[in-house]
Amino acid sequence: MSTQQKSSQTLLLTALGLFCTAIILFPLYWVIVSSLKNTVELFRSPPTLFPLQLDWSPYIDNFVQNQDMWHYMGNSVQIALGTMLLSLLLGTPIAYGLARLPVRGKNVFLIVFLVAQMFPSIMLALPLFVMFTRMGLINSLLAVVLAITTRTLPFAVLVLRPFFLSLPRDLEDAAFIDGCGLWTAFYRIILPLSRSGLLTVATLTFLMGWSDFLFPLALISDDTKRPLTLGLYKFISEYGTRWNDLMAVSTVAALPIVLVFIFAQRYITSGLVAGAVKD
Known part of the structure; x- marks a missing residue:
C-alpha cells in the first residue's frame, strides 16, 4: 500500500x-x-x-433558590460511594481467592457470578424488598447500597480475577520466602500492583451506584432519602413535563459521570484489557 x-x-x-x-x-x-x-x-x-x-433560570430555581436537588445529590453520592467501597471490599478477596487458591468448584462460582450478571434488576427488586422489609431496612440508604451491590459484586469479581491471573506467581513466592503470610503478600504486593484494575472497578461500580434507578424506586418512599435519579421525577407528572428543569438537573447529574470518565479513562482502558489473554 x-x-x-x-x-x-x-x-x-x-x-x-x-x-x-x-x-x-x-x-x-x-x-x-x-x-x-x-x-x-x-x-x-x-x-x-x-x-x-x-x-439560566432552571439552574437558579433548582440549585440556588431550592436546595432539594443538593440533598438528592448528597444521597446519590452516599449510595455510589457505599456501593463502590462494598464491591471492592468483598470483590477483591473473592477474585484473588478464585485466581490463586485451590478452591473446589471454582468454575461453578464463576458461572454463578456470570449468570447473576444476566438477571435483570427487576427480578431482584421484589425479593429484596420483602427481605429488607423483614430486616427493617426499608427507606434506608443501606438497603439501596446492598441491593445495588448484588449487581456490582459479580462484575467486580469477573473483572478482577483475570487481572490477578495476569500477575506472575513469582512475586508471591518471593514474599513467602521473605516470611510474609498470604494476607500480607496480598496486601503489600498484589494490591499495589493491581491499582489499574482496582481503579477500573471502583470507577464503574461508583457510576452504577450513581445512576441506578430501579432499586431506589423499589426500596425508598421517604423523599428525604431519595437519590437524584428519583428526584428527576419531580418534574414529570400527569399534567405535563417541566422540560427546562428536567434538562438542567439532568445536566448536573451527568456532570460527575463525564468528569469521572475524563480523569479515569486511562485506568479503565488498561484495567479492562489486563489479563485478557490469560485464564
Missing part, C-alpha cells in the same frame, strides 16, 4: 471516528442546550441548535 493510500485511509477512518463520536455525544449536547432555552424556544419548530437567548 502506497503512502498516499495510507494517508487517505487514515483520513477516512478519522472522519468516520469523528462522525460516530458526534452521534454519540449529540444527545448530551441536546440536553445541555435544551436546559438553556426558554419555554417558547424549547417547543419551537424547527428547533434551534443553539439557544437564541440563554435562560
Whole structure:
C-alpha cells in the first residue's frame, strides 16, 4: 500500500471516528442546550441548535433558590460511594481467592457470578424488598447500597480475577520466602500492583451506584432519602413535563459521570484489557 493510500485511509477512518463520536455525544449536547432555552424556544419548530437567548433560570430555581436537588445529590453520592467501597471490599478477596487458591468448584462460582450478571434488576427488586422489609431496612440508604451491590459484586469479581491471573506467581513466592503470610503478600504486593484494575472497578461500580434507578424506586418512599435519579421525577407528572428543569438537573447529574470518565479513562482502558489473554 502506497503512502498516499495510507494517508487517505487514515483520513477516512478519522472522519468516520469523528462522525460516530458526534452521534454519540449529540444527545448530551441536546440536553445541555435544551436546559438553556426558554419555554417558547424549547417547543419551537424547527428547533434551534443553539439557544437564541440563554435562560439560566432552571439552574437558579433548582440549585440556588431550592436546595432539594443538593440533598438528592448528597444521597446519590452516599449510595455510589457505599456501593463502590462494598464491591471492592468483598470483590477483591473473592477474585484473588478464585485466581490463586485451590478452591473446589471454582468454575461453578464463576458461572454463578456470570449468570447473576444476566438477571435483570427487576427480578431482584421484589425479593429484596420483602427481605429488607423483614430486616427493617426499608427507606434506608443501606438497603439501596446492598441491593445495588448484588449487581456490582459479580462484575467486580469477573473483572478482577483475570487481572490477578495476569500477575506472575513469582512475586508471591518471593514474599513467602521473605516470611510474609498470604494476607500480607496480598496486601503489600498484589494490591499495589493491581491499582489499574482496582481503579477500573471502583470507577464503574461508583457510576452504577450513581445512576441506578430501579432499586431506589423499589426500596425508598421517604423523599428525604431519595437519590437524584428519583428526584428527576419531580418534574414529570400527569399534567405535563417541566422540560427546562428536567434538562438542567439532568445536566448536573451527568456532570460527575463525564468528569469521572475524563480523569479515569486511562485506568479503565488498561484495567479492562489486563489479563485478557490469560485464564
